[in-house]
Amino acid sequence: MDKGGFAPTLHTSIRQFNGKLFHDATALPLSAAQVELLRLAAAADWTTVEPAIFGTLLERALDPHERHRLGAHYTPRRYVERLVVPAVLEPLRREWAAAQAASAQLHDNDKDTEARGELVKFLRRLTSVKVLDPACGSGNFLYVTLEHLKRLEGEVLAAINAYGQTGLLDLAGGTTVSPRQLLGLELNPRAAAIADVVLRIGYLQWHIRTHGLTQLAEPLLDDYQNIRHQDAVLAHGTPRPRLDAHGQPVTRWDGRTTRPNPATGQEVPDENARVAVQDYPNPHPTSWPDADFIVGNPPFIGTSRMRDLLGDGYTEALRKAYAGRGVPESADFVMYWWHKAALAVRDGHALRFGFITTNSIKQTFNRQVMLPFVGGDNAPLQLNFAIPDHPWVTSEDGAAVRIAMTVADRTRPGRAWGRLLTVKTETRPEGDDAADVTFTEQQSRIQPDLTIGAELDNAKNLKANASIAYQGFKLHGGGFIVSPARAAEIGLGKIPELDKHIQPFLNGKDLAATPRGVLVIDLFGLKANEVLQRFPAVYQHIVETVKPEREQNNRAIYRDNWWTFGEPRIKLRAAWLGLDKYIVTPRVAKHSFFLFLEKGILPDDKLVVFATNDAYHLGILSSQIHTVWSLATGGKLVDRPVYDKTKCFDPFPFPDATPAQQARIRELAKTLDAHRKRQQAAHPGLTLTNLYNVVEKLRAGHALTPKEQATHQQGLASIVLELHRDLDAAVAAAYGWPTALPDAELLAHLVALNRARAAEEKAGTVRYLRPAYQAPGHQQTGLNLPTRVATETAAAVALLPWPAELAKQIQTVRDVVTQAQAPLTPKQVAARFAGAGPAKVQPILDTLAALSLLRWVEAENAYAA
Structure with a gap:
């Protein structure tokens, strides 16, 4: 198999496979039983084996600790396709649709040679596309991508053949989609080798199904060397042991081994289980090969576990290598991949990228990596596709996490547009690691927090709220x-x-x-x-x-x-000096609620502490307006909202309430706080979670179960609901807004008010929440800025250049109409371009409509998606 030729023991000629795979043909020491198992395996029909199973085999073979350290987890096929299609196939299919439309237009003008040429041009494009998976594992993403590219290639060849000429495959000449186009980076050498084989098996299976064993040039498995065994994010010199001041190796606890404490019997770290700390000299980001598309599923390791799982030296070297480059130390490991891919697309080394990450990508510490690329009005990239919260595998060895999917490319002039999918239902078939999921879909600009709506990440922290909120x-x-x-x-x-x-x-x-x-x-x-x-x-x-x-x-x-x-928390201790009580809310909870705690009760870090004893502030925080804001700006832990004080509180604009309005809000907040505490004191088994479960069912008009009826009576839940309604109305009146604004409109108002307050503070006026503490001796001037905010007008749209090639013209015109919020006339479409009038645009629109790529709206003489 290494060199090919006649095999005397088999009495037949053997084709040459690949020297790289079979050059070192060392015989393994097998027992008789193992030889028999090998013989039985060889007798099976492997022609239709699913290559992706090798990923499962690798994962199960890995030591559990090694698997966790590497963040290695097998990705189910349908999850892979859910990302690969929008990340790679959709843009290629848009190009293919444009090539077909250009061909059709030329055909209608009796230019069949040029028409066929448009299709052949796309075939060349398709067979030269490069796809990189920089955390390729056992190659599942690349293998699935190869399958989809081959299907598209079949469509292209069929279209070319329709002109009466055959689109022959020249396998040796590189004019067919093949593994040479699929690039991978993988740290685990076993996974890298498997990925290489998976791609070749997949390609050979396709060839045998399509052409049989003919047209197979030798060696059967070309030595592309496109799966590299390397670290994808960190390059460095040779690791060396870290030495202390006495020249002795520095060690640390291995993070796993424990022993019973002789005094208490509890398990404590075993100080004798040590591993050496390695230093990684000259750390710097790695270089990735250029590719048109980047896809993958990088390791799932949170920032708090990086030192334990990757080691002190590696973690420090990684953070040093990216210091000042846009990846803060608080970012999860996966965000280093996201950052590098975003740079590659921004700088023109790739067209688009898509990753599976944990759903914590939405949280503040990870969004800081995304914001320079997809945040703000002049962002260089745009999110084309996102699923903010998606189930993950739950097999015995699966990761206990929820995931997100994000796809991004360079921002196109005009309105940024993307598809946001939100899980509607999820069921897990018996014995299946992957869940069956249905979605609801929205189409508009996707914000860095993976929502559609107000640009919440553009909200500025306000000096008015500074030094008030802390973690416990x-x-x-x-x-x-x-x-x-x-x-x-x-x-x-x-x-x-x-x-x-x-x-x-x-x-x-x-x-x-x-x-x-x-x-x-x-x-x-x-x-x-x-x-x-x-x-x-x-x-x-x-x-x-x-x-x-x-x-x-x-x-x-x-x-x-x-x-x-x-x-x-030294600053917190200073902030609550002189206070008899303070406000708290859980960082993670099913329901949003705020309450007073007496001074002398200490909060842990799972509570957010507000150093104020003013019930007016308690009332604002307890209102629906603040709840809507905090749910939109905060993160999510599985299915529970996370109150992140840096996003939920620091930029939140309080209303410019009159003294009478403040007094009313203060009275309602005190009553609400006292009522809940009184009922809980009378009924020790009454919990706020159960109470607010009932309150929300009452608000929605749903019937209560017998157990909920008991909670209703113990907590007097109808009174709680009535107090919240009164509080919501009082707070809305303080803002000068209607009580029942839709959430999207409310968030837009709050973002605009935040901008106004930030401008006000820049001009020198700060509405401190606790002026005597935050700015002692400072006399702030009053500024009568209305809290009612006018709707902002849209910015003018820049003109697009008119492409020189027909297929590019068609693709660009289709994009303009697809992203428009309303149908466009030919004149309106032409007005979006520099150097193109209605006469140039009209035939393209007609062709796209004839191919059902656009829709003709006769009543408006316009075109729509």
Whole structure:
């Protein structure tokens, strides 16, 4: 098989396959049983095997830890097609439709030679297209792409043959779609080798189905070397062990191995399970081969897991390589691929790209990568296709995540247009890793948060809201949390000065569901030796339950200050000085609600804290106007909204309310807060989640179940709903807007108001929420800016150049009509171009309508998609 020729043991001639694959023909040491299995496998009919199964085999062969480290997960075929079609096939089919239309127009003018030439020109284009998967794994994306390209090629050849001449395939001359056009990058050498074979098997299967075993030149598997074994995002010098100040190798906990704590019996990191820390000299972004299209499914590794799974040295080198290039350290691993692909398209090295990512791409820390490319009025790229939230595989070895799909290319002059698909239903057939999904579709400009509507990412942070909202305390040590009984054992209630260091502790679930009733040890402001001297029992507790975990932390500040919270929130502590209470909301919750907590109750980092005790602010935040804004600007964790203070609060424009309006909102907010707390105190089993489940059903007019009826009575839910309605009306009146604005119009109003407030602040007037705290001694001037915002007029549309080639003219005219919000007359279409009048445009429109690529609207003498 390596060299071809006569095989004496087989008594027949063997074709030459490929020297690269079979040159090193080392015999494996197989047992008799393994030989028998191999013989049975060889006797099977492999001609119709699905090449994609090799991806499944590879995934199952990988060690689970290695699989997670690499972010490797097999992508089901229908998920692959869901991305490949809009990313690669749709633009090619638009080009093919334009070539057919140009051919038809020439044919109608008795120019058959030129008509056929348009089709042949597209065939050359199709057989020269390059597709890159920079995280190709076992090649599923490339294999599926190859299949679709071959189907399109068949259509092209059939159209060419319709002119009475045969579109012959010259396999040796490269005039057919083949694996040479499919490029891949893959870090795992086994996956790279499998990807190479998968493409060749797929191609040979197509050839045998179409032509039999004829026309197969040797070697049967050409050595294209188009699947590279390399890191797709980071290039560097030879890794070397990191050494400490004494020249000894630096090691870290391996992230997996634990041992029981001899004092508590709980599992803690095993300090003896160490791995060497490697340094990666001269780190810099890799170079990708030029390709027309880039597609793939890069690794799913969140920013918080990168050090654990990729190593300290690699993570630091990667972040250093991209520092100042548009990828913040807070970005997930997948966003490095997104950034590189977006650069390639922006700079003209590729036409379009599409990736499967986790659905956290919509969240603020990842959107920062997208914004320079697809955010704002002058964005260089546009999102053509997106699915913001899509199910992922749920097999035993599958990733427990939801995914998103995004496709982007260079912005075309005129209105940006894209298809946004939102999951309508999803069912998972028995024994199937992939879900069957149906969608609803919207068509308009897709924003960086993968929505259609107001340009929320263009909203500016307001000085008026600065230094008010914070995340709660991040402990980095579960041992800080104690039960009341344990707190009593270590001195609470016995040592008076300890009371201020052990206080009630709440997280999001405590607020939304049943409180745990736990306390937290807060030693902020104390040195370790002070804790030892003043509270020895507390010191021992922290040594046993917190220190072992913190000693393995990668950050020195966490290791060195092991007795205090990892994130003690110094600014928050300063902000709530002098307050008797503050406002909180869960970062992640099914329902949006805000409430007061008494000072002395400590919030964890799953709560967003607002350093204000003004019930007027509580009322604004609790209103439907703010809820609509926060749901649109925040992220999503699986199916639950995420309140991101940097997007939901910092840019949110409060109304310019009169003193009377403020008093009314303040009164309603106090009543709402007191009512909920009173009913929960009377009924300890009543949770805010259950209460608001009932409130939302009442709002929608749905019947309540017996269990919900009980919740309704315990929480007096109708009163809660009535208070919210009154509050919504009062807040809308403060803004000067109708109470029942549609969400899209409301968001547009808020974005416009944000712009007005930002301009106001730039001019020197800031409407501080807590002026005495935010700007002590500062006398701000009043500016009577109305909160009612006029609709902004659309900007003038730039003229498009008139292409020289007929097929390009047809494609551009079709794009203009397709993206128009209303049917266009030939004169209106021509007005979009520099150098083309109605006489040039009219025949193209007629041809497109005759081929059903556009629709003729007779009543308006116009054309539409």
